[in-house]
Amino acid sequence: MVNEQGYNVALVGATGAVGHKMLETLERKKFPIKQLTLLSSSRSAGKKINFKGEEYTVQEATPESFEGIQIALFSAGGSVSKSLAHEAVARGAVVIDNTSAFRMDENVPLVVPEVNEEDIAKHNGIIANPNCSTIQMVAALKPIQAKFGMSRVIVSTYQAVSGAGNLAIDELKDQSQAFLNGEDMEANLLPVSGDKKHYPIAFNALPQIDVFQENGYTYEEMKMINETKKIMHAPGLPVAATCVRLPFFTSHAESVYVEVADENVTVKDIQSALVNADGIILEDDPSTQTYPTPLSASGKSEVFVGRVRKDLDNAKGFHLWVVSDNLLKGAAWNSVQIAESLIKNNWL
Amino acid sequence: MVNEQGYNVALVGATGAVGHKMLETLERKKFPIKQLTLLSSSRSAGKKINFKGEEYTVQEATPESFEGIQIALFSAGGSVSKSLAHEAVARGAVVIDNTSAFRMDENVPLVVPEVNEEDIAKHNGIIANPNCSTIQMVAALKPIQAKFGMSRVIVSTYQAVSGAGNLAIDELKDQSQAFLNGEDMEANLLPVSGDKKHYPIAFNALPQIDVFQENGYTYEEMKMINETKKIMHAPGLPVAATCVRLPFFTSHAESVYVEVADENVTVKDIQSALVNADGIILEDDPSTQTYPTPLSASGKSEVFVGRVRKDLDNAKGFHLWVVSDNLLKGAAWNSVQIAESLIKNNWL
Known part of the structure; x- marks a missing residue:
């Protein structure tokens, strides 16, 4: 059921090319966000990012960053996903991962909503976003x-x-x-x-x-x-x-x-x-x-x-x-589509 | 038999991108030239071009331009080849045509020397240089x-x-x-x-x-x-x-x-x-x-x-x-290779 108040969303890799497009897409598609957490590697932590007119400070991603998060969008490279995606799932988040870390894992649906949206229902906490090409x-x-x-x-x-x-x-x-x-x-x-x-x-x-x-x-x-x-x-x-x-x-x-x-x-x-x-x-x-x-x-x-x-x-x-x-259908928009499907179909 | 004194060569389209590479290639490959005639459309006639340290004035190509020419390299577009190639042949030249004008003509060999050099022998005055790709x-x-x-x-x-x-x-x-x-x-x-x-x-x-x-x-x-x-x-x-x-x-x-x-x-x-x-x-x-x-x-x-x-x-x-x-193997060099083969094999 759609939560009228919106969802707690974390974005890992907020300062990258795809992260930037994710934020634009969340805003343009009016994704229902209650609380937004912007995360990155320690190298980019501290940077300021504007979202819907509000300034956010990017924080270093740690296992604890995902407390209370419902949807975590990962786009900070395979090694970050490998070390933190399961931590996010353990804290109750559903991870939509834009790296190649879990794509061929048979327990992880690999989804293009126009093609195989129904696979999202089978997720065990992680859904993989395919390669752009x-x-x-x-x-x-x-x-x-x-x-x-x-x-x-x-x-x-x-x-x-x-x-x-x-x-x-x-x-x-x-x-x-x-x-x-x-x-x-x-x-x-x-x-x-x-x-x-x-x-x-x-x-x-x-x-x-x-x-x-x-x-x-x-x-x-x-x-x-x-x-x-x-x-x-x-x-x-x-x-x-x-x-x-x-x-x-x-x-x-x-x-x-x-x-x-x-x-x-x-x-x-x-x-x-x-x-x-x-x-x-x-x-x-x-x-x-x-x-x-x-x-x-x-x-x-x-x-x-x-x-x-x-x-x-x-x-x-x-x-x-x-x-x-x-960067859009090949990454940010496909990830946000998966998030929309999770909500719409009550698969979160 | 190779003519030790070289050959009378005409280049039609001397001012174009391929024409420029033809001249470079003739010089680099030490092609045996007795007399060089540089031709073009009326638009480019009068331009000066340097070849082996000598200055040539580009002349407008007319049927009479081919009197005494033994080898005519055409690279000035299909319509120029269509109007002048047969005029050159009628005056005794062998035409190597770098346009698409005659490529699919069954009386015209279409040649990449490494592939079908023997087809050159069957020419009736015109040999076509294939498309670069x-x-x-x-x-x-x-x-x-x-x-x-x-x-x-x-x-x-x-x-x-x-x-x-x-x-x-x-x-x-x-x-x-x-x-x-x-x-x-x-x-x-x-x-x-x-x-x-x-x-x-x-x-x-x-x-x-x-x-x-x-x-x-x-x-x-x-x-x-x-x-x-x-x-x-x-x-x-x-x-x-x-x-x-x-x-x-x-x-x-x-x-x-x-x-x-x-x-x-x-x-x-x-x-x-x-x-x-x-x-x-x-x-x-x-x-x-x-x-x-x-x-x-x-x-x-x-x-x-x-x-x-x-x-x-x-x-x-x-x-x-x-x-x-x-511009080289795709055009100028392949054309010059055909000319070299004409001489070497006595197919002129």
């Missing part, structure tokens, strides 16, 4: 799978630097200006802050997001592959991914190839499944050069789909171009 | 096809603005600086200069290169599909393409999925086929974050391949990341 893809795939079946997915991504945090945004700005000034570009962060080598991202493309796994795929690619199967309840669905970081600030784009079960499906069928789907906006008209781009999708909550084409050789194959704001 | 892909696919067969290709491209000419380079620079200054970006050219709408390319991604065709694919995508089949002598090979323009200046990158004929092929097999192939450099070592990028490939003649992975679901499937300088 996964969320927008499954949001677009689900209405197609539901109507026409799905036997294969191959995706190549075009990902914004904000997925790597505020420092990556600064690095792209600094390198771009240096290049335009004819100066050398300094690369200290991307593709992966903790990895051995760094390459310029400005006016470049880096085919590495997150660290390499033993099988030659990056962790980002394996997240897309494994999370897609889990969210879509399709453990046997073949999914392949190549993930590439590009020099733009916000919104990921994806070139997605899918095979459906029936060779009589048309482009119009796919388009009408997408038009009628929750959270999807079809922007697809070649005659007017209408298609989504990272710039056009930024700041919006929906997942945008364009360039729907039937494969010229395989009657079951279709190509899509899927774009969404990686 | 096609050249680098087929260069990487051919050694794989030759050794292991090939039953399918799906590519998503990451293409540099220089493929759209010098004005597109300026547009990316101007828009980038405007954005960094907090000003509005002016879009007057991309994605396609003659199309109805223009969108900013700086800090963005545009899923349109060249104009849309009736089937919903862009002309660039259809060029990749049709040219690949022709060059590889594989009319029945399924090829799918999604082409995307991105905010970097030089070198196209491609995320390529291929299926080979044999499920026992390993990543090492693919890598060793590529290592031993002409014109290919394998840059592929996840343990040292080694892979090609647009910045690393720019200014080089070769096609670079990295991120070779076996598909996790299909034992015949492999993923590759293919990068090459679109």
Whole structure:
């Protein structure tokens, strides 16, 4: 039952790129907050943040921070979630975790509300928010799978630097200006802050997001592959991914190839499944050069789909171009949607 | 037989982005030139261009410009090639055409020397240079096809603005600086200069290169599909393409999925086929974050391949990341290679 007075909400990682968008989203969506607690690592503790006209001081997150908290949004990196999420649950909070810490844990639902909202009901205190590049893809795939079946997915991504945090945004700005000034570009962060080598991202493309796994795929690619199967309840669905970081600030784009079960499906069928789907906006008209781009999708909550084409050789194959704001639907908005669902369905 | 005194060479489109690289390449590769004639549209005629320390005045291209010319390199747009290539041939020149005017003409060989050099012998005066994004892909696919067969290709491209000419380079620079200054970006050219709408390319991604065709694919995508089949002598090979323009200046990158004929092929097999192939450099070592990028490939003649992975679901499937300088191997260098082959093989 909805609590008219609102809920005690904690946000861990309040000072990060996603944390900032979480606060904006909570305010814009009028999320019913009784008391807001802003938490972070010790490094960022003490910072002041404004929310609905009131100033909050960010506190260092400790187990005790979660006393009395009903909903805890975590977005401060996997290690923080691993050390504190169970502490929050032990104190009665439901955790919505935006890191990869628990996503593949079979006791933790991994949820995109438009795709598998019912999984939230099975939570044991923690609900995981998927990887940004996964969320927008499954949001677009689900209405197609539901109507026409799905036997294969191959995706190549075009990902914004904000997925790597505020420092990556600064690095792209600094390198771009240096290049335009004819100066050398300094690369200290991307593709992966903790990895051995760094390459310029400005006016470049880096085919590495997150660290390499033993099988030659990056962790980002394996997240897309494994999370897609889990969210879509399709453990046997073949999914392949190549993930590439590009020099733009916000919104990921994806070139997605899918095979459906029936060779009589048309482009119009796919388009009408997408038009009628929750959270999807079809922007697809070649005659007017209408298609989504990272710039056009930024700041919006929906997942945008364009360039729907039937494969010229395989009657079951279709190509899509899927774009969404990686900080909103890819992170903050999806987390807040899960929180709204917890309340609306009395699953808290 | 090689003419020791060199050849009379005309370059049509001498003032463009590719024309500039043609001149650089002719000089760097010590192409045997007896007399050089620089031609252009009337708009650019009169410009001065330096070649090997000598100043040349660019002349307006007319049918008579080709009197006495043995090799004519065309790179001034399809309409110029259509109106003048046959005039050049009638006057005894062999035309190497870098536009799409004759590529799919069955009387015109479409050539990437590492792939189908022998087709040059069949020319009737015109040899077509393929589209830049096609050249680098087929260069990487051919050694794989030759050794292991090939039953399918799906590519998503990451293409540099220089493929759209010098004005597109300026547009990316101007828009980038405007954005960094907090000003509005002016879009007057991309994605396609003659199309109805223009969108900013700086800090963005545009899923349109060249104009849309009736089937919903862009002309660039259809060029990749049709040219690949022709060059590889594989009319029945399924090829799918999604082409995307991105905010970097030089070198196209491609995320390529291929299926080979044999499920026992390993990543090492693919890598060793590529290592031993002409014109290919394998840059592929996840343990040292080694892979090609647009910045690393720019200014080089070769096609670079990295991120070779076996598909996790299909034992015949492999993923590759293919990068090459679109103005060199994608245009100028491939054209000059064809000219070198004409001479070396006495096919002039």
